[in-house]
Amino acid sequence: MFPECNDEDTRWVLNNALKFWRACPTKRCRRARSCVGDTMRCHKIFWPVVPQELKVWWRAVLDAKRTNRTARQAGRLAETAAAEWRKREALMQKLRPPK
Numbered sequence: 001m002f003p004e005c006n007d008e009d010t011r012w013v014l015n016n017a018l019k020f021w022r023a024c025p026t027k028r029c030r031r032a033r034s035c036v037g038d039t040m041r042c043h044k045i046f047w048p049v050v051p052q053e054l055k056v057w058w059r060a061v062l063d064a065k066r067t068n069r070t071a072r073q074a075g076r077l078a079e080t081a082a083a084e085w086r087k088r089e090a091l092m093q094k095l096r097p098p099k
């Protein structure tokens with residue numbers, strides 16, 4: 001979990017952006033197609049299964065927000081961070097010994 005997710009508003013934005021409501025145990029969330037329940041409960045359930053690349057993307061967005069970048073700059077920084085992550089992952093795959 002990102003430290004920023006201790007903030008209710010940020011957590012709600014992430015829960016919805018990542019569409020946690022699709023698999024939410026709270027029926028109300030699924031029906032509303034939005035996080036309308038306990039945002040911390042949902043976050044704790046679903047955050048661990050968010051793909052690493054998406055986490056890298058969001059980490060960059062939150063960093064950009066903290067340093068007052070525009071939404072457009074944030075998007076660009078996040079794309080770059082995700083691309084770098086993919087490159088690093090591909091390299092790691094090559095370094096891994098074959099099974």
Ligand SMILES: [Zn+2]
Nearest residue numbers: 024029037042
């Ligand atoms: Zn929910």
